[in-house]
Amino acid sequence: MAPNIATWRKASYSSGNGGNCVELARLGNTIAIRDSKNPDGPKLVLTPRALHDLTRVLKNS
Template sequence: MIDRHDVDVSHIDWRKSSYSTGQGENCVEVARMDSHVAVRDSKCPDGPIVILRHQEWNAFLAKIR
């Protein structure tokens, strides 16, 4: 995992989960960057961001499937 201060996330394009409800509750937002993937809670966009390398993200997705 990468420290969020090492990656500029100020102008990335966030996408909300397709499983999101209309009220926007319990949602995850993901932003793909050149060499990283950023993940955050849509209810708290200024809160913590998890930043993963693409390999880490792919391994995470493989585990949850």
């Protein structure tokens, strides 16, 4: 069985402020989120619906 290798991409809502970037990767039916400055650090894994809800909350805060 091949390892689950994530292909990370910069989120379209990431800031252009000197590397303050959020990266996303699709992992099957979920989406992983990480800080681009700490790629080996913790990741947040959400369903697409939960990511949608999170971005809506952040936009309104």
